[in-house]
Amino acid sequence: MAEVLVVVEHSGGAAKKITSELLTAARALGEPSAVVFGAAGDADKLKDTLGEYGAQKIYAAESADVTDYLVAPRAEVLAGLVKQASPAAVLLASTTDGKEIAGRLAVKIESGFLTGVTELAADGTATQVVFAGAVIVKSKVTKGTPILTIATNAVTAEPAAATPSVEAVEVSVSDAAKKAKVADRVSEKKSSRPELTEASIVVSGGRGVGSAENFALIEGLADSLGAAVGASRAAVDSDFYPPPHQFQVGQTGKTVSPNLYVAVGISGAIQHRAGMQTSKTIVAINKDEEAPIFELADFGVVGDLFKVVPQATEAINARKG
């Protein structure tokens, strides 16, 4: 069976959730070979998790030349691996980095690429949800080695134990790929809540929340559910929950697809729906019974969020009691 290259998403050797989803998706096409970009030792730290989800082989590209520059070196190393391994496909996470690497790689190896894939069939047919969730498209790469970026939370990760061998990749990056230097990485994370795009539950607040202080209500409900906190564009534009890009759910923000999405004081403009429409279960609280968000909601409460949210939070905490 042909190899399928899977670019591992991780943070200092700890795999992100999407990595197990990528390995699961890859198994439909062939034998997953994980590609680890990182610092020395990262591949070893990741080995158990990657094996758990079926990685037969790990390519360890551990070098400052890869981590110190934006995107381009990773595309270059991948192009080398494609040449060496002749894989059936290359899979990446549909993150900013993942999509940019995919695009660069497509130009380098003259292959087609598709982004934001939510489902991948054994024959390579890829499903994408486009136009703010309104249209489902099935496409196929018709030239070269298919390069596919997979949306977070779209594929259900399933373990398939394997014992991967680790192969060190000799990293030699051209000067051309070292033009954009990463001078610093800054975290603005302000809580231990799960990351928005990875979370299985998201609680978002909108204009109706009214102020930055009131967002404590949203946080309280989120914490009772172990959820991530999100915000609509109207809320971030009003500075209710900074920094904007980290929490904004919508067309120009993040796209989330959790098991449960709770929309509080959010009317449900297309801008917002684009970022949450594929959530599995949607619950809405809004005082306007005509709010478009109710068209999407599996369960909606028409009422004052300042009464409904505290009651719900208390009831959830009581159940855990």
Added chain:
Amino acid sequence: MNIVVLVKQVPDSGLERNLRQDDKTVDRDAGNLVIGELDEYAIEEALKLKEAHGGEVTVLTVGPEKATETIRKALSMGPDKAVHVSDPAIHGSDTVATSAIIAAALGKLEYDLVIAGAESTDGQTGALPAMLSERLGIAQLTGARKLTVDGDKLTTIERQTDDGYEVIEATTPAIVSVWDTINEPRYPSFKGIMQAKKKPVETYSLSDLGVSADQVGLDSAWSEVLEFSGRPPKGAGVKVPDEGDGGSKLVEFLATQKIV
């Protein structure tokens, strides 16, 4: 400092959008066509740099004849001139071919920076700026929420990441892409709208750019849409008025879904 801003005419994301039944490309006849939302932020950033450093701002678009409306809209904000690449053979081009066309057009222009939106509101591929960096061999400064030009060469951005940002440095020439967090785009003034009608717009065909027609378009795309359908409407949910127990009812619902 000379800057080229990339703009794209797209179907209004506030209205219903679909693909065409005949060739499965984006339907550009239904609904309203507008300038890409993030493109306005790219133009604003270019104009701010021009105000600080001098130079010229050129708008570049690839699109059918009617994209002229989008060019005028862009020019009304303040750029100096525009380049419009238009050719019937371009219809249906994928991102790979589009990047080749834009790269060829940029080859005709002088620039220190190219600025684009981080992604389009229709295709949302989000890879085009990186692909131009790859094709042109210039630095990629993408996903910016802040852009600083130091002197006339060193350019720094804050690139948005999931939990914060990365500081990325490069020297010009470079391609920058921006999110809507970077600035607040100006509204075109009446004077700007009037002036836009007189600003020079140069039109290039594929042969002007030395791009072969058989390398672009739907038939040469490296991926193919097999089929598409409207997302099935969600089954009607339950909507209850809060009669003092709305929060509890909500939690009961979550319990039936085994979420709590």
